[in-house]
Amino acid sequence: xxxxxxxxxxxxxxxxxxxxxxxxxxxxxxxxxxxxxxxxxxxxxxxxxxxxxxxxxxxxxxxxxxxxxxxxxxxxxxxxxxxxxxxxxxxxxxxxxxxxxxxxxxxxxxxxxxxxxxxxxxxxxxxxxxxxxxxxxxxxxxxxxxxxxxxxxxxxx
Amino acid sequence: xxxxxxxxxxxxxxxxxxxxxxxxxxxxxxxxxxxxxxxxxxxxxxxxxxxxxxxxxxxxxxxxxxxxxxxxxxxxxxxxxxxxxxxxxxxxxxxxxxxxxxxxxxxxxxxxxxxxxxxxxxxxxxxxxxxxxxxxxxxxxxxxxxxxxxxxxxxxxxxxxxxxxxxxxxxxxxxxxxxxxxxxxxxxxxxxxxxxxxxxxxxxxxxxxxxxxxxxxxxxxxxxxxxxxxxxxxxxxxxxxxxxxxxxxxxx
Numbered sequence: 416x417x418x419x420x421x422x423x424x425x426x427x428x429x430x431x432x433x434x435x436x437x438x439x440x441x442x443x444x445x446x447x448x449x450x451x452x453x454x455x456x457x458x459x460x461x462x463x464x465x466x467x468x469x470x471x472x473x474x475x476x477x478x479x480x481x482x483x484x485x486x487x488x489x490x491x492x493x494x495x496x497x498x499x500x501x502x503x504x505x506x507x508x509x510x511x512x513x514x515x516x517x518x519x520x521x522x523x524x525x526x527x528x529x530x531x532x533x534x535x536x537x538x539x540x541x542x543x544x545x546x547x548x549x550x551x552x553x554x555x556x557x558x559x560x561x562x563x564x565x566x567x568x569x570x571x572x
Numbered sequence: 573x574x575x576x577x578x579x580x581x582x583x584x585x586x587x588x589x590x591x592x593x594x595x596x597x598x599x600x601x602x603x604x605x606x607x608x609x610x611x612x613x614x615x616x617x618x619x620x621x622x623x624x625x626x627x628x629x630x631x632x633x634x635x636x637x638x639x640x641x642x643x644x645x646x647x648x649x650x651x652x653x654x655x656x657x658x659x660x661x662x663x664x665x666x667x668x669x670x671x672x673x674x675x676x677x678x679x680x681x682x683x684x685x686x687x688x689x690x691x692x693x694x695x696x697x698x699x700x701x702x703x704x705x706x707x708x709x710x711x712x713x714x715x716x717x718x719x720x721x722x723x724x725x726x727x728x729x730x731x732x733x734x735x736x737x738x739x740x741x742x743x744x745x746x747x748x749x750x751x752x753x754x755x756x757x758x759x760x761x762x763x764x765x766x767x768x769x770x771x772x773x774x775x776x777x778x779x780x781x782x783x784x785x786x787x788x789x790x791x792x793x794x795x796x797x798x799x800x801x802x803x804x805x806x807x808x809x810x811x812x813x814x815x816x817x818x819x820x821x822x823x824x
Contacts, residue, residue: 500651500701502799504816526702535682535800536695536815537654542702559814562652 493572495545496553496565497523503534505560507552515556517549523569530566547571574615574741582611583642583752584744592618592634596641597698597712604700604708608643613748615640619714636719637729638740642711642751649709649758651701655800656758658683659767661695661711664751666770672746675733678772680823681793681802682815685715686772689823690728692716711751717743726823768795772820779821780804782813788821 499505507515507530517529528540551568554560574589586609593599596614598621603612618634649656662679669675669685669692677687685693696712716722716729717738730738757763768774773793781788791804791811801812 500704501654502814504814528700532701533815535655535658537658537697537699539651539654539706540698540700542700542707544703 494550494568494570495547497529497541497543497545497567497569499532499560499562499564499566500541501532501534501539502562503532503539503560505554505556505558505566506531506533507556509540517552517567519549519552521549523547523549523567532560541566543567543569545569545571574613574744579745579749580611580752581756582609583755584611584613584748585609586612588612588614590614590616592616592620595619595621595712596639597696597710600641600643600710600712601698603643610643610645611752612643613640614643615744637717638713638715638744638747640713640744642713642748644709644711644755646706646709649706651699651704651706653798654699654706654709655682655796655798656763657697657699657709657711658695658800659763660754660758661697661713661751663763663766663770664754665693665695665713665715665747667754668746668750671750673730673734675730677770679767679770680772680820681796682800686823687728687733689772690726692728692730692733713747715743715747771796773822781819781821782811783817783819 507517509516509528509531516527517523523529523543523546525544525546526542529543530541532539532541547569549567550570553565553568560566574587588599588603588608590596590599593614593616596616596619599616600608600612600614603614616639619639646657662683662685665685666677666679669677669687675687675692677685677692680686680691683695683697684691685695693713693715695714698710698712700707716727716732717740718731719729720731722728730736730743754763771793775792775794777790777792779788780791789806791806794803794805794810796802797812801814802818804811804813804818
């Protein structure tokens with residue numbers, strides 16, 4: 416959603432008789448509340464993350480939905496993320512001697528492994544659920560990840 | 573070498589034997605793409621990589637021990653309850669040791685099999701996850717059988733424990749049977765209880781190191797949570813640790 420659209424939406428709400436509006440889409444969560452005592456401008460909260468996961472803040476700043484407060488020409492809105500299916504430790508390669516499964520700028524193929532998540536000494540090879548070009552790796556090698564945490568940003572086009 | 577065991581339903585009905593290989597888990601992984609069936613076993617006399625978990629190597633003398641992997645396509649285990657795989661294998665091995673050989677081994681959380689503080693068997697599990705489906709699981713097992721000298725302290729074998737030599741095929745058959753039985757019952761609540769009952773250090777006050785804080789402490793193992801983290805009770809609280817976050821100082 417573009418910032419202008421958000422502004423328009425807030426204007427619309429402020430001119431309506433509503434005191435509180437909550438909107439949730441796949442992209443954003445918007446909560447507007449009017450304080451009748453103060454009659455000041457409503458407060459908008461745009462959360463960077465979809466609400467599904469109360470995930471700890473991702474290690475890096477640009478999770479895809481953060482595009483809401485970026486210029487409209489940003490292409491990030493078209494990227495998709497590959498998320499962690501479990502709590503564990505993220506590894507980019509099958510073992511320390513091997514090359515990483517995927518590198519930035521390289522191709523990701525649906526059904527092909529992209530990383531290992533180790534959980535309690537079980538080594539899980541995670542297969543991509545999308546094909547495309549790897550835009551960004553959102554987690555450092557050998558660092559802990561939470562359930563549903565975005566791991567990769569992929570350009571599916 | 574290694575005929576088909578008689579007493580299982582599907583595990584080990586196909587056996588892929590290699591005199592030597594890099595790692596049976598790696599071979600099993602390759603066989604998935606060649607359409608090998610559920611329950612197929614890959615076994616070798618000599619494993620070069622001796623794949624323990626990342627970095628650690630499993631020390632075996634050729635032909636003395638059992639080194640094998642079981643390939644499974646579990647259609648009913650989700651990624652979130654994958655710790656069930658660890659329970660299945662750990663319990664299968666300790667069941668076998670107890671029922672066939674009267675060896676009461678313990679599980680050093682999460683999945684080393686130890687006897688009197690020394691390592692008897694190691695487990696390495698690899699899975700593939702696609703979406704929210706666990707599409708395959710490779711259960712890698714190394715059991716020290718007839719080997720009597722080890723470069724590493726802290727390792728032992730069936731022979732060192734009992735003084736007897738064993739036929740590897742007989743041991744393999746028993747192990748596969750025991751693991752298959754646990755696999756077929758994996759949903760039973762009893763399995764979770766059994767796993768906890770066999771944990772080394774359960775209800776004992778022992779020294780540990782918190783690797784995140786770099787702090788040594790005394791605590792009592794009380795169980796594991798649903799994701800497999802170990803629960804250690806300290807003076808003040810119940811702590812939960814993931815693998816590598818805690819060290820068992822009593823075994824060093």
